[in-house]
Amino acid sequence: MSKQTTNAAGQKTGDRQQQKKAFFEMLRYAKPHRKSLGWVVLFSFFAISAELLQPYIVKIVIDSGVLTGERGIELLWLLGGGFMVLAGLSLLFTYLQATRLQFIGQSIVAKLRKDLFQHIYTQSMSFFDKHSRGSLVTNESSDTETISQFFTQVLVSLIRDGLMLILIILLMFSLDVQLALYCMIVLPVIALIAALFRRYIRNAYRNSRTQLSRLIAFTAENLAGMGLIQAFHQEKEQINRFQKQNKLFLKANIREITGNVLFNRSFDMLGNLSVAFLVWIGGTAVLSQQIEFGVLYAFISYMRQFFQPINQLTQQWNTLQSTLVSMERLWLIFHQKPEVREAKQASDKKLRQLHKDGRIQFEGVSFSYDQKSLVLKDIHLDIRPGEMVGIVGTTGSGKSTLMNLLVRFYDPVKGTILLDGQPLKQIPLQTLHQYIGLVQQEPFLYGGTLIDNVRLFQQDISKERVIAACEAVGAGPMVQRLSQGYDSHLSQNGSGLAAGERQLISFARILLFEPKVLILDEATANMDSHSEWLIQQALEKVSVNRTTLVIAHRLSTIREADRILVMKDGEIAEEGNHQELLAKNGHYATLHHHSFKERARPTS
Numbered sequence: 001m002s003k004q005t006t007n008a009a010g011q012k013t014g015d016r017q018q019q020k021k022a023f024f025e026m027l028r029y030a031k032p033h034r035k036s037l038g039w040v041v042l043f044s045f046f047a048i049s050a051e052l053l054q055p056y057i058v059k060i061v062i063d064s065g066v067l068t069g070e071r072g073i074e075l076l077w078l079l080g081g082g083f084m085v086l087a088g089l090s091l092l093f094t095y096l097q098a099t100r101l102q103f104i105g106q107s108i109v110a111k112l113r114k115d116l117f118q119h120i121y122t123q124s125m126s127f128f129d130k131h132s133r134g135s136l137v138t139n140e141s142s143d144t145e146t147i148s149q150f151f152t153q154v155l156v157s158l159i160r161d162g163l164m165l166i167l168i169i170l171l172m173f174s175l176d177v178q179l180a181l182y183c184m185i186v187l188p189v190i191a192l193i194a195a196l197f198r199r200y201i202r203n204a205y206r207n208s209r210t211q212l213s214r215l216i217a218f219t220a221e222n223l224a225g226m227g228l229i230q231a232f233h234q235e236k237e238q239i240n241r242f243q244k245q246n247k248l249f250l251k252a253n254i255r256e257i258t259g260n261v262l263f264n265r266s267f268d269m270l271g272n273l274s275v276a277f278l279v280w281i282g283g284t285a286v287l288s289q290q291i292e293f294g295v296l297y298a299f300i301s302y303m304r305q306f307f308q309p310i311n312q313l314t315q316q317w318n319t320l321q322s323t324l325v326s327m328e329r330l331w332l333i334f335h336q337k338p339e340v341r342e343a344k345q346a347s348d349k350k351l352r353q354l355h356k357d358g359r360i361q362f363e364g365v366s367f368s369y370d371q372k373s374l375v376l377k378d379i380h381l382d383i384r385p386g387e388m389v390g391i392v393g394t395t396g397s398g399k400s401t402l403m404n405l406l407v408r409f410y411d412p413v414k415g416t417i418l419l420d421g422q423p424l425k426q427i428p429l430q431t432l433h434q435y436i437g438l439v440q441q442e443p444f445l446y447g448g449t450l451i452d453n454v455r456l457f458q459q460d461i462s463k464e465r466v467i468a469a470c471e472a473v474g475a476g477p478m479v480q481r482l483s484q485g486y487d488s489h490l491s492q493n494g495s496g497l498a499a500g501e502r503q504l505i506s507f508a509r510i511l512l513f514e515p516k517v518l519i520l521d522e523a524t525a526n527m528d529s530h531s532e533w534l535i536q537q538a539l540e541k542v543s544v545n546r547t548t549l550v551i552a553h554r555l556s557t558i559r560e561a562d563r564i565l566v567m568k569d570g571e572i573a574e575e576g577n578h579q580e581l582l583a584k585n586g587h588y589a590t591l592h593h594h595s596f597k598e599r600a601r602p603t604s
């Protein structure tokens with residue numbers, strides 16, 4: 001029985017019915033390859049027939065007594081030639097079947113990988129709250145690979161080995177019914193022993209896979225936290241923890257390998273025992289002239305060949321089990337619908353209107369991440385086109401959530417958000433994201449040149465335009481310091497660029513993609529005063545003619561804003577400009593007081 005569990009996304013896994021559904025749904029990927037699969041079955045049939053006819057030829061040679069006849073040598077040449085031709089044909093058809101099947105399997109999995117990647121891209125942010133990046137990487141790489149094994153190994157085994165078993169049984173019965181029946185008694189016993197043995201190996205295999213993924217997760221987590229580990233001199237402790245995990249993996253691996261070796265050798269022994277049994281039973285029959293010697297020879301050959309497919313099939317049974325688990329995992333992802341739905345249609349006229357102003361309205365907006373506690377409570381807000389609005393508040397007060405709703409990472413549970421009078425839900429997501437530019441605290445860089453990072457790989461944007469945007473936000477001196485200037489290769493971790501310099505790249509993106517609304521979410525957090533100054537300069541450039549919303553912990557960043565919103569417990573507690581809010585002597589004045597004290601505190 002399979003063990004049922006619940007995954008990180010709260011979905012039930014390990015349910016047989018669900019695995020069955022997943023299996024049949026994934027099989028649909030093979031549908032376009034029906035014809036090719038037909039060829040594979042045909043090639044397999046020819047290959048196996050050519051293989052199984054070889055002992056039959058030897059049987060004829062032995063039993064017909066051709067060698068003792070007049071044309072003995074001539075016939076021997078003929079039969080020997082026939083034997084060679086059959087061996088050659090078997091090789092040829094095996095090759096054709098294997099290459100065609102590999103092609104089908106790899107094509108199916110390439111399509112599956114593409115569909116999965118595309119599907120993940122259609123998901124809303126709530127999906128990524130439930131599924132960790134690590135598990136999605138595993139789905140995209142390791143699960144698809146396991147499924148590929150199904151199409152390239154399990155399927156071939158089912159076809160080839162299944163056919164082979166049937167043909168051997170048919171040949172045995174056609175040669176001698178009684179001897180065939182004796183074989184049929186021995187074989188199920190052996191198959192049962194093999195199946196039991198395989199179960200032990202399957203558990204060992206699962207255990208070693210689990211230990212391996214734990215080791216990978218541990219390594220990934222450690223590399224991500226390397227700064228912290230070094231700063232706190234935790235290297236020795238981490239190496240010890242790694243070693244513990246490593247030993248567990250080693251132990252599990254050795255158990256699996258030992259199981260496999262034992263199984264294979266025992267299987268050989270069982271094979272020999274059954275051949276001995278056959279020699280004894282068959283030999284007696286030959287001596288009492290019930291069967292001819294050639295028949296016994298053919299039986300012994302077929303008995304040996306019989307073990308090959310049984311061994312293969314039991315091995316593939318294990319692969320099939322892991323495939324079912326992987327298929328179920330992907331199936332669960334494929335069945336996740338994005339919570340934020342794309343607008344069915346938005347009229348062209350309305351879309352044109354969108355590109356005019358940049359007015360933002362929140363009408364009684366409430367939101368909850370968990371459908372229980374409200375993170376935003378009945379927000380009413382009207383932001384004028386071109387206005388610069390600062391948003392401040394204590395941590396967890398809902399500032400980022402407010403912006404997450406504006407870019408439709410999530411939808412409000414109550415109320416409406418309007419852009420230029422148009423409800424967000426009616427605006428196509430692509431238009432919306434062209435309309436709003438988001439600069440987050442940690443700018444994301446892709447592996448690629450600086451140019452491509454600014455134009456986000458959109459090749460129709462010329463290099464000259466990228467350079468002009470970078471120069472305009474003051475990124476020129478930074479680029480000059482890089483060894484290959486604008487063609488320098490950047491990586492996800494920034495390739496030695498300071499936080500402020502990476503942020504300038506985000507600003508250049510804004511100038512290039514020209515969104516009407518700009519959101520800065522803690523864009524100057526964790527920066528030294530020089531970087532903050534650079535960003536402040538850039539902000540002045542990019543905020544011209546744009547509605548700009550700036551979330552900031554440092555009040556100096558938003559001091560000059562037209563309006564400042566002070567958030568507290570999911571509500572707008574105060575609003576006004578810097579002077580007005582100070583005069584109120586409320587939350588803003590308290591925040592300002594704390595921030596002033598923090599700045600004035602001497603650094604040790």
Ligand SMILES: Nc1ncnc2c1ncn2[C@@H]1O[C@H](COP(=O)(O)OP(=O)(O)OP(=O)(O)O)[C@@H](O)[C@H]1O
Binds near residue numbers: 369400401
């Ligand atoms: N993805 C999420 N899933 C569940 N809860 C979340 C999620 N993101 C934020 N929250 C919770 O929502 C509340 C508001 O968070 P939010 O990030 O909007 O606050 P914030 O004012 O921007 O805080 P900070 O200044 O620390 O960034 C917090 O209690 C936070 O824990």
